[in-house]
Amino acid sequence: MARLVTLDAAGSSITGPTATLIYDDWYPALRSDRLRGNSLHTAMLLDFPLVLGRRRDGRIFAMRDSCPHRGIPLSVGWFDGEHVTCRYHGWEFEPCSGQCEAIPSLTRVDRLDPTKIYASAYPCVERDGYAWVYIPGAGAGRKLDLADLRPVPELAKYSPKYRTAHLTADLPCNVDHGIIGLMDPAHGPFVHQAWWWRSRGSIREKTKKFEPIPEGFRMAAHAPSGNSAPYKLLGVYGEPVQTTIDFQLPNRRYETIRCGSKWFTSLTTVTPVTASTCRIDVVAAWNVFYHLPLVTPIAKFFGAKFVRQDQVTMIQQAEGLRHNPSLMLIDDADKPAKWYFALKQARIDGSGKHPMDGPVELHWRS
Ligand code: FES
Numbered sequence: 001m002a003r004l005v006t007l008d009a010a011g012s013s014i015t016g017p018t019a020t021l022i023y024d025d026w027y028p029a030l031r032s033d034r035l036r037g038n039s040l041h042t043a044m045l046l047d048f049p050l051v052l053g054r055r056r057d058g059r060i061f062a063m064r065d066s067c068p069h070r071g072i073p074l075s076v077g078w079f080d081g082e083h084v085t086c087r088y089h090g091w092e093f094e095p096c097s098g099q100c101e102a103i104p105s106l107t108r109v110d111r112l113d114p115t116k117i118y119a120s121a122y123p124c125v126e127r128d129g130y131a132w133v134y135i136p137g138a139g140a141g142r143k144l145d146l147a148d149l150r151p152v153p154e155l156a157k158y159s160p161k162y163r164t165a166h167l168t169a170d171l172p173c174n175v176d177h178g179i180i181g182l183m184d185p186a187h188g189p190f191v192h193q194a195w196w197w198r199s200r201g202s203i204r205e206k207t208k209k210f211e212p213i214p215e216g217f218r219m220a221a222h223a224p225s226g227n228s229a230p231y232k233l234l235g236v237y238g239e240p241v242q243t244t245i246d247f248q249l250p251n252r253r254y255e256t257i258r259c260g261s262k263w264f265t266s267l268t269t270v271t272p273v274t275a276s277t278c279r280i281d282v283v284a285a286w287n288v289f290y291h292l293p294l295v296t297p298i299a300k301f302f303g304a305k306f307v308r309q310d311q312v313t314m315i316q317q318a319e320g321l322r323h324n325p326s327l328m329l330i331d332d333a334d335k336p337a338k339w340y341f342a343l344k345q346a347r348i349d350g351s352g353k354h355p356m357d358g359p360v361e362l363h364w365r366s
């Protein structure tokens, strides 16, 4: 696995952490509209194989895709809208709690109480069109009470009426490369060249204010760069446009653009599928141009193109990373990546130490 070497202010190198995964938090497993009828779906999150479905009463569930008896995937069994039945020996489970309710082989003389047996079921909540699953750390025990858990992430919406769109792309790199690619300001003019966005020639010096937030940092409200066509388009409303971008552990980037009563928000997550692969998911909501019917497909088209450009670059990068190069992070353009690694380290070692002690300005050219 490639290790990141970061350069300190004096230019000497510090080795960064390897791609450890962050447990005890919420990750999007799949789009929840796929969970329909009595179908079972599989997903992989942080190397946990999951089976997901929706009970007849509408509640969604996520279990470890493995029977506690002898380990066959529960997804190859049966689901009747209330119980998941294992294909091997027919044990029946209530899928939200994982509780076993019947073991067909038991006789009158057996003393085993099936209800004392549990398959692993994880907290699972439907929000912004995703099935969010809480992935516990090793030895965390059974956690099903939402009140004991961190809040489920949610995309902000600033009016009752809005439109939404979502995108997804698999990335062949570990979650850290996916995340630092997401917050990297210097790749824009090279990876995202397009006549409607920007070109290499549009590079200029930027100064952005950042401030610490709990387990993350905020790029403070600023007027977006005037060299980006979509932002120019927003200017038609004739009011100042303000953009805020937050990054928060374990993997979330929230963007909010507001212009008077008009707004656009997005939540981008980079989720570890396995220790060495990840997936990027973007969900966006807006009330800008609400009445223009074509805006959703157009937004999806441009959004997809943008994500595709990042994906292609990361596929190429993964090719290079196969040979374990040592890498570097430089100031100021890679400073957000350095904060990310420090925040992650603080979360993993439980120190809660924030790498920023107050607002700072970063400078780069992009
Ligand atoms: S393996 Fe599932 S019931 Fe035996």
Ligand SMILES: [Fe+2]
Pocket (backbone or CB within 6 Å): 181, 182, 187, 191, 192, 310
């Ligand atoms: Fe990008």
